[in-house]
Amino acid sequence: MPKSKSLFExxxxxxxxxxxxxxRYFEPYPFFVKKAAGSKIWDEDxxxxxxxxxxxxxxxxxxxxxxIISSVKKQLTIGTLYGAPTSSEVELAxxxxxxxxxxxxxxxxxxxxxxxxxxxxxxxxxTKKKKIIKFExxxxxxxxxxxxxxxxxxxGIAVSEGVPNDFIKNTIVIExxxxxxxxxxxxxxxxxxxxxxxxxxGNMGLILPxxxxxxxxxxxxxxAGITLIFDEIITGFRMGLGxxxxxFGIKPDMTTxxxxxxxxxxxSAVGGNREIMDQLAPGGKVYExxxxxxxxxxxxxxxxxxQTMSSLKNKIYPKIAKQCLTLAKSIHESATKYGIPHxxxxxxxMFQIFFTDKPVVDYASSKRADGKKxxxxxxxxxxQGVFVAPSQFETGFFSYAHSNSDLENTIQAYDNALRxxxx
Ligand SMILES: Cc1ncc(COP(=O)(O)O)c(C=O)c1O
Numbered sequence: 101m102p103k104s105k106s107l108f109e110x111x112x113x114x115x116x117x118x119x120x121x122x123x124r125y126f127e128p129y130p131f132f133v134k135k136a137a138g139s140k141i142w143d144e145d146x147x148x149x150x151x152x153x154x155x156x157x158x159x160x161x162x163x164x165x166x167x168i169i170s171s172v173k174k175q176l177t178i179g180t181l182y183g184a185p186t187s188s189e190v191e192l193a194x195x196x197x198x199x200x201x202x203x204x205x206x207x208x209x210x211x212x213x214x215x216x217x218x219x220x221x222x223x224x225x226x227t228k229k230k231k232i233i234k235f236e237x238x239x240x241x242x243x244x245x246x247x248x249x250x251x252x253x254x255x256g257i258a259v260s261e262g263v264p265n266d267f268i269k270n271t272i273v274i275e276x277x278x279x280x281x282x283x284x285x286x287x288x289x290x291x292x293x294x295x296x297x298x299x300x301x302g303n304m305g306l307i308l309p310x311x312x313x314x315x316x317x318x319x320x321x322x323x324a325g326i327t328l329i330f331d332e333i334i335t336g337f338r339m340g341l342g343x344x345x346x347x348f349g350i351k352p353d354m355t356t357x358x359x360x361x362x363x364x365x366x367x368s369a370v371g372g373n374r375e376i377m378d379q380l381a382p383g384g385k386v387y388e389x390x391x392x393x394x395x396x397x398x399x400x401x402x403x404x405x406x407q408t409m410s411s412l413k414n415k416i417y418p419k420i421a422k423q424c425l426t427l428a429k430s431i432h433e434s435a436t437k438y439g440i441p442h443x444x445x446x447x448x449x450m451f452q453i454f455f456t457d458k459p460v461v462d463y464a465s466s467k468r469a470d471g472k473k474x475x476x477x478x479x480x481x482x483x484q485g486v487f488v489a490p491s492q493f494e495t496g497f498f499s500y501a502h503s504n505s506d507l508e509n510t511i512q513a514y515d516n517a518l519r520x521x522x523x
Contacts, residue, residue: 103144107132122253123156126478126490136163138501141487149487150506152496156489157302157334157450160360160416161408162501168363171404175397182396188403189394195406196361196369199341202351203371207380208394212333212358213241215368216296218380218388219354220245223294223327225386226376233285233295233326235276237304237463237493240296240331240356249273249463251303255493256467276301276462277309279316286324294327294354299344302334302495304466306445306452309348318350327376333358333368334495337405339448341413347448363405367398412500420449420498423507427451427498427514434515438522443469449498453477455521466493473521480517486510 108129111118119125131143139162141151151163161168193206209215220232232245239252244267247260254260259268272289274281286292299314301307321328330352335344337360345352354372361367371377379386409416428446431453435442441457454460454469474492481488486509488496 101131101143101145104131105129107144123491138162139499139506149485150510152488154497154499155364157338157497158359159364159499160338161363162499165363167408168401168404171400172397175400180397186396188396188399192399192402200355202345203355204374205377206369206371209368209370210366210390210392212356212368213243215356215358215370216240216246216331217243218370219329219356220294222376222379222386223329225379227293227327229291229293230270231272231289231292232270233272233274233292235297236273237276237466238298238301239303245271251493255304276307277313279313282317283320286320292326294329295321296329296331298331299348300335300447302450304463304493305454305460306450306495307460307466308445308447310461314348314350327354328352329354331356336360337409340417341409361405362398362401365398365401367402416500420500423502424449424451424498427507427510430511431514434518438518440518440522451496476521477517480520481513484513484516486513
């Protein structure tokens with residue numbers, strides 16, 4: 101990839117490590133993207149890939165979905181930022197509320213990090229308590245309270261440098277899928293403002309909640325008056341239109357959404373119980389603000405996304421879940437055929453393989469998987485024109501644009517890559 105290589109050399113001179121988000125880097129250098137359409141992405145050297153990174157899960161409808169592009173184009177002709185409210189913001193919040201009834205009131209923000217940061221501040225402001233519980237390996241964005249034993253690009257880093265202990269002394273980290281530990285911490289502590297959880301953990305590879313984990317959590321938080329925050333930045337609109345909360349039938353007090361909310365534009369949302377959300381300024385005393393919040397271009401993309409996902413929901417979700425299950429089964433069969441110890445975790449349109457013989461249910465079991473094998477598999481897939489996120493601690497995602505021939509090619513590519521790993 102000579103063009104990507106020289107672009108990376110140029111990038112390193114002006115961008116730290118040559119990338120604008122650490123997860124985009126991989127050895128020896130990442131490919132630089134020229135364009136994308138549907139289920140495909142092309143690099144600067146003219147290579148084409150079937151894309152399972154899908155903007156880290158954001159492109160549920162695929163790249164350049166015509167309805168979204170046309171809605172955004174229309175908005176571009178009438179303005180890109182006003183600094184005053186628009187009817188479109190009301191329309192989008194109403195559409196979100198329809199799909200997520202637990203989000204009685206919604207504030208639009210830009211990134212997922214901003215959404216979770218606001219949710220934490222609201223939980224503290226509402227309960228007048230200080231402590232926050234998060235789970236080991238979950239990633240909720242790159243901000244102080246939650247960048248502790250997190251997953252994704254920061255997996256393995258206990259606390260980022262530059263985050264003083266003063267910031268994190270109120271963050272309690274618990275093992276994912278460990279209801280007993282959660283109960284003990286809640287019983288011992290009367291200063292807990294909130295729990296933030298990825299209902300399906302997508303930042304440590306893919307880890308599913310065990311049978312009663314989320315239900316136990318809901319029961320315990322309700323009893324103790326602790327705010328339960330579902331971080332559905334990944335699972336929102338992906339585990340079905342109503343996200344993980346509809347899938348599992350659990351009503352959190354607050355929810356954060358991002359990624360598939362707009363299928364590739366910069367917008368996220370935080371919402372929840374009316375009483376909690378009304379704590380936000382200017383009506384309430386919890387401050388949160390942004391110049392770009394609810395910006396008209398992203399809102400136009402959000403409305404078109406929601407209308408599309410909602411009108412096609414009976415087609416989209418069964419199709420991508422079926423394709424994902426087929427791929428997950430085939431990966432498992434190939435790895436078994438070649439005698440490679442492995443686990444495949446999958447749910448709805450999300451999947452990941454781990455090279456370990458023990459089930460992957462939390463941070464520790466995910467960390468035990470063989471990352472070197474994953475790296476070899478990643479490069480082999482890339483050579484065959486299949487792009488998955490470069491790290492073991494990420495998840496693979498189907499989009500509605502993936503065709504059955506994409507699926508067949510991917511099944512073959514994984515089989516070849518796993519055969520090579522065996523050799
Ligand atoms: C579950 C979850 N929450 C929050 C975030 C942060 O979102 P953003 O990268 O838009 O700040 C991410 C990002 O990957 C995420 O996966």
